[in-house]
Amino acid sequence: MATGRSHRPATRGRGIPEATVARLPLYLRALTALSERSVPTVSSEELAAAAGVNSAKLRKDFSYLGSYGTRGVGYDVEYLVYQISRELGLTQDWPVVIVGIGNLGAALANYGGFASRGFRVAALLDADASLAGRLVAGLPVRHIDELESIVEDNQVSIGVIATPAGAAQEVTDRLVAAGVTSILNFAPTVLSVPDGVDVRKVDLSIELQILAFHEQRKAGEDRQEPDGDVPAVMPA
Amino acid sequence: MATGRSHRPATRGRGIPEATVARLPLYLRALTALSERSVPTVSSEELAAAAGVNSAKLRKDFSYLGSYGTRGVGYDVEYLVYQISRELGLTQDWPVVIVGIGNLGAALANYGGFASRGFRVAALLDADASLAGRLVAGLPVRHIDELESIVEDNQVSIGVIATPAGAAQEVTDRLVAAGVTSILNFAPTVLSVPDGVDVRKVDLSIELQILAFHEQRKAGEDRQEPDGDVPAVMPA
DNA sequence: CCATCTTTGTGCACGCGTTCACAAAGACAT
DNA sequence: ATGTCTTTGTGAACGCGTGCACAAAGATGG
Numbered sequence: 001m002a003t004g005r006s007h008r009p010a011t012r013g014r015g016i017p018e019a020t021v022a023r024l025p026l027y028l029r030a031l032t033a034l035s036e037r038s039v040p041t042v043s044s045e046e047l048a049a050a051a052g053v054n055s056a057k058l059r060k061d062f063s064y065l066g067s068y069g070t071r072g073v074g075y076d077v078e079y080l081v082y083q084i085s086r087e088l089g090l091t092q093d094w095p096v097v098i099v100g101i102g103n104l105g106a107a108l109a110n111y112g113g114f115a116s117r118g119f120r121v122a123a124l125l126d127a128d129a130s131l132a133g134r135l136v137a138g139l140p141v142r143h144i145d146e147l148e149s150i151v152e153d154n155q156v157s158i159g160v161i162a163t164p165a166g167a168a169q170e171v172t173d174r175l176v177a178a179g180v181t182s183i184l185n186f187a188p189t190v191l192s193v194p195d196g197v198d199v200r201k202v203d204l205s206i207e208l209q210i211l212a213f214h215e216q217r218k219a220g221e222d223r224q225e226p227d228g229d230v231p232a233v234m235p236a
Numbered sequence: 237m238a239t240g241r242s243h244r245p246a247t248r249g250r251g252i253p254e255a256t257v258a259r260l261p262l263y264l265r266a267l268t269a270l271s272e273r274s275v276p277t278v279s280s281e282e283l284a285a286a287a288g289v290n291s292a293k294l295r296k297d298f299s300y301l302g303s304y305g306t307r308g309v310g311y312d313v314e315y316l317v318y319q320i321s322r323e324l325g326l327t328q329d330w331p332v333v334i335v336g337i338g339n340l341g342a343a344l345a346n347y348g349g350f351a352s353r354g355f356r357v358a359a360l361l362d363a364d365a366s367l368a369g370r371l372v373a374g375l376p377v378r379h380i381d382e383l384e385s386i387v388e389d390n391q392v393s394i395g396v397i398a399t400p401a402g403a404a405q406e407v408t409d410r411l412v413a414a415g416v417t418s419i420l421n422f423a424p425t426v427l428s429v430p431d432g433v434d435v436r437k438v439d440l441s442i443e444l445q446i447l448a449f450h451e452q453r454k455a456g457e458d459r460q461e462p463d464g465d466v467p468a469v470m471p472a
Numbered sequence: 473c474c475a476t477c478t479t480t481g482t483g484c485a486c487g488c489g490t491t492c493a494c495a496a497a498g499a500c501a502t
Numbered sequence: 503a504t505g506t507c508t509t510t511g512t513g514a515a516c517g518c519g520t521g522c523a524c525a526a527a528g529a530t531g532g
Binding site: 043044045056059060062063068069070071072073074075 | 508510511
């Protein structure tokens with residue numbers, strides 16, 4: 001995992017653990033819901049329950065970003081929303097491009113969670129010329145050849161890959177060459193990128209396989225092991 | 237290893253670390269690609285590179301499932317494919333239901349990675365009656381009211397939730413009540429389930445927010461810190 | 473049969489993340 | 503002001519995951 005290390009071991013602000021960063025969006029979502037209900041303050045216990053985590057963990061997470069609650073009362077909801085948004089960089093506008101407008105790409109383009117949090121879909125790209133011009137989520141699909149100009153013109157630094165596996169690496173290379181430095185990859189492939197480029201992977205089938213493992217283990221506790229070791233196929 | 241017919245669920249095999257389980261599908265994918273190219277054996281170094289992990293980690297992972305390579309040679313590809321498939325429970329058939337056939341649900345239904353690995357889409361369900369009967373990925377969409385009978389008739393133990401956030405908990409409750417014990421949740425909500433039910437969450441916007449954080453940090457190394465601590469808004 | 477070479481399997485140490493448990497801080501009532 | 507009560511912030515212990523480094527195992531060639 002190429003997560004740049006902090007040059008400074010500083011206790012404050014700079015050194016937020018990766019695990020904490022991954023939970024901040026979770027807290028933010030819960031806090032936003034509270035904010036919409038005009039709840040002024042919330043205790044670590046309540047918020048932790050809403051986010052589905054341990055309350056001690058939540059308090060420690062907040063302590064990393066120097067966010068202060070009030071003892072005996074809790075946290076100010078609006079204040080926390082602002083702090084977390086700023087820490088995550090959501091107070092600024094992030095133009096993103098989505099490459100590969102198949103079923104998944106269209107789903108992503110329509111996904112409300114993007115636009116609502118500082119992300120703006122700058123363009124939808126696809127290699128299929130016959131898709132060009134078609135409207136998806138109100139935006140026209142454009143041809144992949146426009147990738148470089150779009151990335152440059154819109155200062156796009158985040159790309160989303162929803163292409164078939166075979167095209168993912170080439171698209172990645174072009175995105176990186178054009179200036180993209182963060183990639184969210186939905187294609188079932190290992191992408192290689194130069195240092196300084198972040199890749200996060202979302203793999204639908206892997207999640208299902210992990211579930212299957214646990215499901216099998218649960219079933220195995222009740223019923224007999226379905227014959228353990230020797231497979232039908234042996235190595236030569 | 238030939239433990240023949242083991243009556244005892246030996247210490248080995250039972251205690252596979254969660255982190256290892258999460259990587260097994262990754263290895264399996266790389267191995268399948270090798271198998272299709274008729275590569276007979278592979279070293280830990282090569283396979284690790286293909287899967288994007290450290291080779292020592294890979295060897296340790298394999299050691300947990302008792303899978304034996306041959307020193308000086310490497311691992312037998314076919315043998316490993318079988319072993320990992322069996323360990324993950326992919327040698328059996330897993331019927332799944334997908335609930336919520338919007339953009340995302342349709343994308344999931346069409347996703348090839350499911351069918352190819354022991355997963356079979358038993359039904360597509362949606363609350364919108366006007367969708368009923370419409371074909372998606374060759375399967376007719378059925379009304380959510382059929383959930384209970386479908387789950388029971390097909391012995392479905394895995395459910396995929398692709399509904400809006402507001403409907404996710406109710407759908408979860410019905411799935412669990414009908415007998416589902418593993419849930420893959422794409423809705424941006426924290427689901428509460430009874431003990432014994434596994435939930436895995438895939439949250440598209442969270443991944444993007446994590447990317448934004450790193451992106452902001454990268455930008456912050458070059459340019460000036462946009463003023464650190466004191467926000468414009470202070471708590472009451 | 474012996475020597476050499478390759479690659480596995482793993483003991484060990486280290487660092488990160490989680491959780492407990494509690495002192496400190498502040499609100500609030502009297 | 504003082505005492506009580508609630509809730510935060512964190513020190514410390516623990517457990518898990520990772521990666522190094524190396525001995526053991528086996529293949530291969532002479």
